[in-house]
Amino acid sequence: MTALPLDPARIRAAFPAFAEPSLEGQAFFENAGGSYTALQVLTRLEGFYRRTKVQPYGVYPASIAAGEAMDLAFERIAAAINVTADWIHFGPSTSANTYVLGQAFGEWLKAGDAIVVTNQDHEANTGAWRRLAAKGIEVREWRVDAQTGRLDIAGLEALLDQKVRLVAAPHCSNIAGEINPVAGIAARARAVGAVTVIDGVSYAPHGPPDLASLGADIYFFSAYKVYGPQQGIMAIRPSLAAQLPNQGHFFNDDKLRCRLTPAGPDHAQIAACAGIADYLEFVAEVAGEAVDGATPFRRAHAAMRAQEMALAEPLFAFLRARTDLRIIGPTDAAIRAPTVSLALDKPGAQVAKRLVRHGIMASGGHFYAYRLLEAMGIDPAHGVLRVSFTHYTTPAEIERLIVALEAELA
Structure with a gap:
């Protein structure tokens, strides 16, 4: 994996959810539905x-x-x-x-x-x-x-x-x-x-x-x-x-x-x-000299994108090697957000439920993009499996997701 510009431990320390006992052992891959809340906001x-x-x-x-x-x-x-x-x-x-x-x-x-x-x-x-x-x-x-x-x-x-x-x-x-x-x-x-x-x-x-x-x-x-x-x-x-x-x-x-x-x-x-905005400035501070940008907000943007692209590399390598799924959208992390939707033989929500046993929090459905799925020949009622992450996701969580997908798609 490409070197990460942001220290995951420092970033995650800004999110009380990562210290919440009831969430321990669960990797959050439903960020497109709503992120964890930063301490600065709370x-x-x-x-x-x-x-x-x-x-x-x-x-x-x-x-x-x-x-x-x-x-x-x-x-x-x-x-x-x-x-x-x-x-x-x-x-x-x-x-x-x-x-x-x-x-x-x-x-x-x-x-x-x-x-x-x-x-x-x-x-x-x-x-x-x-x-x-x-x-x-x-x-x-x-x-x-x-x-x-x-x-x-x-x-x-x-x-x-x-x-x-x-x-x-x-x-x-x-x-x-x-x-x-x-x-x-x-x-x-x-x-x-x-x-x-x-x-x-x-x-x-x-x-x-x-x-x-x-x-x-x-x-x-x-x-x-x-x-x-x-x-x-x-x-x-x-x-x-x-x-x-x-x-x-x-x-x-x-x-x-x-x-x-x-x-x-x-x-x-x-x-x-x-x-x-306070949190974004904190992200820029954590990145330090690792990224360029005219303001803390531009540096935060650059750091978050670079972090997510690096995290996405092994996931897309795994997905590209499989013939039993359809990746919606490009597999080049540089031109996309790390919101990854997969069309599978089984309904997306059903596969998401099976991932729970691996400590993976994901989701399935049409996600209000009903017309897009129809246009791509996918039944919105069948839906897709969506795994979405952000810069606070860790390499270990990406590996955990890959292992879980390998087990459930076998």
Whole structure:
């Protein structure tokens, strides 16, 4: 295995779950469904509940402190993904956030306008947009290759013209795993005057994205998959957010944060999200001189990606040698996230249940990428086995997974 830039022991010390007796002896390979929570996040969450669990932005000290803790989260998350704080919107979940966005765009777009969606997406970033067809919006589908699950950029180019007002696509699929060329997607959409909406839920856990270089107008992800609390985070270009119809209370029309989050999200969890940035800075500190980057967040991204690529090498070597399974997506770890889905003779959920006896926590199903599995000729009810890991996974756990798969696929 390639040398690891991050010391697993130091990294895992930042996650109380790894010291939890009830989880001892179990290797966690369901990170695509939600990561363990970093100590930095838990510390901020507990502190908010202990000291400032009051209505924020008031006139008394505890209320002022609560508002300041929330404001800090907006600033810290913005810094982590290289935008300004006025880009950031917190909501109860990514699915709820995209639903609200769909409602807003439904009022903003006009009958006869066109949008582009993919069949590679999690349903949260395709279903909300497809519903706009009922309002007279033309929905065009950018389709994956049925064998590889890949989105070819040429397929997008064939769909774009002056009628297209929005392009929705994933940064990477939660099943196929391949990292899509977001900067190229955004540039092509911008050339025809379209807005780009990128689902980063399956990418963000593997390193904070640099939105300034990607160029997307909207980028969203789930905090609970990025070592944080149960929140959905949206980054929206402020000029676009100001143009979209207000989805909140009429008297908050001039408050950018309130216009696209009609249900006030949990104050404590917003404040705790500052701990995500704290943790990423810790990752950069652990990496030290092992990786390059202009900021701690860029170094954290580089270290996390390098760590995961090294961990993936032996797993893909094992999987490529087998003829009794179908690997969804590429086997080159440099162009994908370490979310690995396998099509097997047995239902994915059934194999995941058998892996439990080996101390492997994985999962099976369609993972809300129903359309992708259908496009690839896989019955969504049969599903795939998905094993997903992050930079805190250890080489020993990868070896344990390989041994378990070998035993259960024999």
